[in-house]
Amino acid sequence: MTLVKACGVAITYSCALSLGDILEIRMEALKGVRILDMTHVQAGPTCSQLLAWMGADVIKFEPPQGDATRGQLRDVPNADSLYFTMLNCNKRSITVNMKNPEGKKVFIDLLMKCDIIMENFGPGVLDRFGFTWEKIHEINPKIVMGSIKGFGSTGPYSDFKAYENVAQAMGGSMSTTGVPEGPPFVTGAQIGDSGTGLHLAIGLLGALHQANRTGEGQYVEVAMMDGVMNLCRVKWRDHQRLTRQSLSEYSVPTQQGMGETPRAGNDSGGGQLGNAIKCKPGGPNDYIYVVVQEAVWDGLAKRIGPEIGLPDLATDARYAKIGDRRKNQNDIWAALTKFASNYTKREFMAILNPLDVPCGPIMSTEDLANDEHVRGREMYVELDHPQRGKWWNVGMPIKLSASPAVIKRSPTLGEHTDEVLKEVLGYADDKVAQMKTAGAFSLPPKK
Numbered sequence: 270m271t272l273v274k275a276c277g278v279a280i281t282y283s284c285a286l287s288l289g290d291i292l293e294i295r296m297e298a299l300k301g302v303r304i305l306d307m308t309h310v311q312a313g314p315t316c317s318q319l320l321a322w323m324g325a326d327v328i329k330f331e332p333p334q335g336d337a338t339r340g341q342l343r344d345v346p347n348a349d350s351l352y353f354t355m356l357n358c359n360k361r362s363i364t365v366n367m368k369n370p371e372g373k374k375v376f377i378d379l380l381m382k383c384d385i386i387m388e389n390f391g392p393g394v395l396d397r398f399g400f401t402w403e404k405i406h407e408i409n410p411k412i413v414m415g416s417i418k419g420f421g422s423t424g425p426y427s428d429f430k431a432y433e434n435v436a437q438a439m440g441g442s443m444s445t446t447g448v449p450e451g452p453p454f455v456t457g458a459q460i461g462d463s464g465t466g467l468h469l470a471i472g473l474l475g476a477l478h479q480a481n482r483t484g485e486g487q488y489v490e491v492a493m494m495d496g497v498m499n500l501c502r503v504k505w506r507d508h509q510r511l512t513r514q515s516l517s518e519y520s521v522p523t524q525q526g527m528g529e530t531p532r533a534g535n536d537s538g539g540g541q542l543g544n545a546i547k548c549k550p551g552g553p554n555d556y557i558y559v560v561v562q563e564a565v566w567d568g569l570a571k572r573i574g575p576e577i578g579l580p581d582l583a584t585d586a587r588y589a590k591i592g593d594r595r596k597n598q599n600d601i602w603a604a605l606t607k608f609a610s611n612y613t614k615r616e617f618m619a620i621l622n623p624l625d626v627p628c629g630p631i632m633s634t635e636d637l638a639n640d641e642h643v644r645g646r647e648m649y650v651e652l653d654h655p656q657r658g659k660w661w662n663v664g665m666p667i668k669l670s671a672s673p674a675v676i677k678r679s680p681t682l683g684e685h686t687d688e689v690l691k692e693v694l695g696y697a698d699d700k701v702a703q704m705k706t707a708g709a710f711s712l713p714p715k716k
């Protein structure tokens with residue numbers, strides 16, 4: 270059990286103190302906010318997990334068979350998968366069959382008790398249950414509703430389902446990632462799913478603030494394609510610049526009027542030049558990303574030039590001004606690569622840091638899992654789980670000074686069904702028993 274209060278980093282929780290004890294010694298930012306979370310897979314659960322880490326009471330409302338990710342990519346037999354556990358911490362799980370009339374009554378009762386409802390079903394699923402936004406708003410005018418769709422509720426693509434890479438393909442990310450002569454690439458960061466979840470969290474908090482002032486909830490829609498476009502904003506900057514000029518900072522050829530923004534390898538994408546430089550001993554992640562910021566060129570050139578047989582690099586007219594360096598940037602990458610062939614990425618970093626050169630070794634997941642900085646900031650935290658034992662989650666990336674996150678394991682399927690029915694909805698034992706018999710929380714028996 271670690272408690273780090275002063276700097277507001279996350280607190281990991283593993284049973285030495287009860288959650289109740291911990292709640293008493295701090296105030297959660299979203300304490301008192303209750304969320305009916307119908308989200309599944311990754312995009313929605315990313316959002317609700319963050320809100321739960323900020324203290325919201327997130328009730329994960331699952332079909333009787335559970336979120337499909339519980340069983341996907343399993344690494345421990347019969348245990349909830351890491352796919353599920355890593356995205357559903359700090360939530361309570363209730364299973365309800367929305368195709369059963371009694372199940373729908375539970376849904377309506379929960380709507381009355383929640384501040385936010387959120388979902389990321391395929392197009393039309395909630396409408397088919399009989400609950401359009403208009404109907405939900407009528408039942409609880411103050412509730413805020415969040416929806417993630419692949420392409421939103423309007424436009425020619427609105428009927429289509431989407432997954433991460435579909436959004437990366439259609440939002441402009443893939444066409445601008447990779448090298449011009451190679452195929453388009455997806456990025457490792459889940460910008461289509463988790464990126465959209467972040468957008469939704471912002472929308473929900475804005476709408477909640479407004480609902481608290483006006484008493485009126487609203488519908489918050491985030492399309493994955495829109496979210497990816499937002500995250501590719503600088504590529505749209507370049508798209509428009511291409512109507513007037515070539516892109517002098519690109520290492521690949523560009524010309525005015527070429528239309529689409531090209532793939533540009535590891536170019537920095539900003540006003541400063543940058544690239545990934547190969548280091549010793551030449552393994553797949555033995556690279557360091559170096560930004561040759563204008564202000565640091567002189568010091569950098571003086572440090573590396575003499576060691577690679579270019580003692581005059583700092584005064585060479587071909588690299589004197591930023592425009593020259595852009596034009597001849599491939600020489601600079603070659604010089605840095607020659608220098609780096611004698612150093613590991615960490616050794617090169619240690620040379621560059623005192624020169625104030627912005628740089629970063631390419632960190633593998635293994636590097637990060639063992640990194641002192643990552644551990645110190647509680648960005649990779651150990652948890653316990655009744656089915657899988659010890660496991661690790663990526664920590665809370667948003668550090669609130671007065672309300673540090675308490676990271677608590679994900680719920681097992683339906684773990685809190687009775688608790689939520691009784692504590693939140695005030696159902697008596699016999700009512701719960703009756704509803705169970707009527708099939709409100711289970712799948713109908715197979716015929």
Ligand SMILES: CC(C)(COP(=O)(O)OP(=O)(O)OC[C@H]1O[C@@H](n2cnc3c(N)ncnc32)[C@H](O)[C@@H]1OP(=O)(O)O)[C@@H](O)C(=O)NCCC(=O)NCCS
Nearest residue numbers: 310311312331332365366367368389390391418419430431
């Ligand atoms: C992710 C996605 C492609 C998955 O598609 P899918 O597995 O076919 O799931 P859908 O969301 O379309 O449908 C869910 C089904 O479960 C059923 N279901 C969900 N909750 C239920 C409940 N509590 N009780 C009974 N049935 C339930 C729905 O009725 C639906 O079945 P139906 O088509 O017979 O009506 C789709 O949900 C989607 O496009 N979502 C929006 C975009 C998105 O978030 N994608 C990223 C995911 S990381």
